[in-house]
Amino acid sequence: MLTLLSVSISTIVLINVKKWNWNALFVALAMMTFLSITTVNNSGSASWSFLSHSLAVDSLSAPLIILSCWLAPLCFLAQNVVKGNSGSLQNGFLALTCSIIFFLLLTFSSLNILSFFICFEATLIPTLVLITRWGANVERLQAGTYFLFYTLFGSLPLLVSIVLISQTTSTLMIPISEIVSLQGNTFFSINIWWVITIVAFLVKMPIYGFHLWLPKAHVEAPVAGSMILAAILLKLGGYGIIRMNAYFPDVTTLSAILTVICCWGALITSILCTRQTDLKALIAYSSVGHMSLVAAGTIVFSDWTISGAIMLMVAHGLVSSALFALANILYERTHTRNIFITRGFKMITVLLPFWWLISCAANLGLPPLPNLIGELYIITGIISWSIFLAPILGVATVFGAIYSLLIYQSTNTQSIVLSSMNFSEISPREHILILFHLLPLLSIIVAPNSCMVWSN
Amino acid sequence: MLKLGRCVHLLARCTNQTSSFARTLASGGTDITKPFRQIRDGLSWTIPKDLQNSDRPPGEVDVLIIGGGAMGSSIAYFLKAARKAGVSVAVVERDSGYSMSSTVLSVGSIRQQFSTPENIYMSMYSAQFIKNVQEHLQVEGSDPPDLQFNDQGYLFLATKDKEHILHENHIIQKNCGAKVELMTQNQLKKRFPWMNTDNVTLGSYGLENEGWLDPWSLLKSFKEKAIDLGAKYYNAEVTGFNVVDDDAKPIDPTQFAPNGRRLNSVMVSMINSPEVVEVKSSYVVLTAGAWSGQLGKLLGIGTGPKEENLHMPIPVEPRKRYVYFFHCPEGPGLECPLLIDPSGSYVRREGFGGNYLCGKSPNECDEPSCEDLNVNYDFFDTEIWPNLAHRIPVMEKLKVKSAWAGYYDYNCLDQNAIIGSHPAYGNFLMATGFSGHGIQQSPAVGKLVSEKILAGEFQTIDVSKFGFERCITETPVLERCVI
DSSP states (O other): OHHHHHHHHHHHHHTTOSSSHHHHHHHHHHHHHHHHGGGOOTTOSOOOBSOOSSBOBOTTHHHHHHHHHHHHHHHHHHSOOOTTOOHHHHHHHHHHHHHHHHHHHHHHHBSBHHHHHHHHHHTHHHHHHHHHHHOSSTTHHHHHHHHHHHHHHHHHHHHHHHHHHHHHHSOOBSTTTTTOOOOOSSHHHHHHHHHHHHHHHHHHTTOGGGOTHHHHHHHHSOHHHHHHIIIIIHHHHHHHHHHHHTTOTTOOHHHHHHHHHHHHHHHHHHHHHTTOOBHHHHHHHHHHHHHHHHHHHHHHOOHHHHHHHHHHHHHHHHHHHHHHHHHHHHHHHHSOOBTTTSOOTTTTSSSHHHHHHHHHHHHHTOTTSHHHHHHHHHHHHHHHHOGGGHHHHHHHHHHHHHHHHHHHIIIIISOOOGGGOOOOOOOHHHHHHHHHHHHHHHHHHHOGGGGSOOOO | OHHHHHHHHHHHHHHHHHHHHHHHHHTTOSOTTHHHHHHHSTHHHHSOHHHHTOSSOOSEEEEEEEOOSHHHHHHHHHHHHSGGGOOOEEEEESOTTOSSOTTTTSOOEEOOOOSSHHHHHHHHHHHHHHHTHHHHSOOTTSOOOOOOOEEOOEEEEEEGGGHHHHHHHHHHHHHHTOOEEEEEHHHHHHHOTTSOOSSEEEEEEEOSSOEEOOHHHHHHHHHHHHHHHTOEEEEEEEEEEEEEETTOOOOOTTSOOOOSEEEEEEEEEETTSSOEEEEEEEEEEEOOGGGHHHHHHHTTTTTSOGGGTOSSOOOEEEEEEEEEEEEOTTOOOTTOOEEEOTTSEEEEEETTTTEEEEEEOOOGGGOOOOSSOOOOHHHIIIIIHHHHHHHSGGGGSOEEEEEEEEEEEEETTTSSOEEEEOSSOTTEEEEEOOTTOOGGGHHHHHHHHHHHHHHSSOOSSOOGGGSTHHHHHTOOOOOSOOO
């Protein structure tokens, strides 16, 4: 663990090297990624490994740590150079992205809830700066405002709850959270306590009622920011709910309500996706849909749904990031994200439709890719909890398939406007970028236990 | 203390705004939808005021339209009216008063009597649009637009030797579905007794969908509806283009396949300011009217190598045409059509007080200079009045009240429109060169260009005959009925 962190800090130091900034950083981050794979814990038990005083890895955080480390070099591959910026501004960009990854690693491996919270909040500021400084349109100011205030207002109750927990149980260690018992004063107060704890994560995930910041932030962020946001920052929410649920084993009233809200949210968002005109907004809304499903899974909190949630988080991170990278490849060439104008590229961009097909197929849940496994586990768990949610989840899945195929069909197979298709060729860098997004999906197929959680 | 004062100040402003809204409601004011529109437009909540009402174009836009006359505004309207596409449209117009624009200085008439089927179809579509303009172009919260469309036909007159042209055109027009009738000399004498039908053997009279309207209202309605739907107009001038030249390969000039060039961004310089904004756009539409040829040169069209189809300039240049407004007390009344003499002069009724508009295209060798828009009154005395007096005897007694001059965006090749993209720059579309019949085709052209952008091909009418390719191969598509 300490090796990982030291490597990540060294990447920030490397930024001040004058030449070879991006390439050196890429190599350092790739080294870190390969180191991180050693954290994988295949024993299937709930043990903590890499144990130190304040940092450790268990089978819940290992896949997410690997995901963050994996996405780091891919971000720098996608945003190859920030055009037109001076050297110090480029260094700033690199420093911000590296600091996000550093804090993410700390978040996923921290053993103390307060340090988890501090690092959770610390990822906010660099992301905000990334969106508002390097975004392309004037709407980025509004996007930054929405992002900042939604997340901040969500996490204030979490801070209150953490202080309360530390007062009542006089400990904030995560490994012993299951055996600590929280006594509420009345029957209802434990429910309220639980809600104020997880509302920060619900906003971060986001679920349908709190999702307004996501399409704005994703659309306005530069591609590296979009990729990190979609891939990992959203998963902080899922991770947080799973960790915090250990303190609240018997919240039934509000958890039932929240599960239903999340399922309906998934349905509504999937329907909204079919009517979007901006490609990046489409992918952003699909993130909301998938994450609402994950949220429902984590709130139901059974073995199957938790495993499904982690699997879906990892798979969705990779696929969503791949889709944003693909959208950016087209955007760099046509300067528009409108799906009626970026159309019909099957004949022009030679190998790209293959990557589009796999990414869209993964997005809709095609077996044997892990997206399906995660969705299946979650849906099975939720249906066994209440049969009435079955039609809602079924229709949500159908609409998920509809908009994923819509993405593929409109960008690749629609009628083309041949005369406006003057394109530079897709460089090998871009092909490698998408390939490395999709390779881990294949490896998860053959080693699913790496992304499944302990059986209690 | 300061905070308290600020709170009170904000509260006062809030109540002020609500009370003014209440006052507007109570007084039956027309613009009650403005507050709702402000709420609908979410950006107004968090973006500072001076960024919102910015006069500068944004850094990135989906479609940039150069020139905000009737063509540009029509294209902007149709692009935005296809609401499910959600394209962002910016129109760059350097003259906010439209003082030299061909649109506002035009006589504003619409006819179906062309010899090219595409022209006939375009005019028919536009006539339908104009008749239903209140349905299409009404802005919520204000009065429906009134174009003052006078439904009155054109009357083309032909002497014995030009009769066959009129016959051939008539067959083409009938095939396209235009409602036109041919009238012999006797029929003309009976129908229009005030007309001298001496050497005229045939007349072609439009029965429906022809007439004249107020072009300024048309422009204003298109512009206001486009702005209401979300298009943005900027008072600025295009001064340069940036081209991306990845793998520009020389191509076979007989095949109009795209090479590696792409129009990346447009340099827009603000009026009265040294500021130049670079606007990245996915499509650029050139509707600059008489100045389109000039703008094409900025892009290198006309000065480039032949292998890349850049050797032919856009053949559009301004030509000055005069329009004279006169009063004739005994002139023909309501039944006066837009009469076109075999000599080329035209005259039409204007209003109901015995006023008329007339004009004539001068011969090639007598083209007036286009330096300014000053009117030459001698032209009326020597070229137009004798023909008028010969054709309509009562018009020997008339008094010229005023006159103005306007530019035709004259297509030197064949006086027909150029609609379509340039072979060298696939995302550069043109809709120009209308040579005097632009206003009547503006709704149709708007629809066709929006289809080209959103669907990739012309769906309503196939105007590929009017593409720029004919300018490169120099095969004119001649229009016989040019006024």
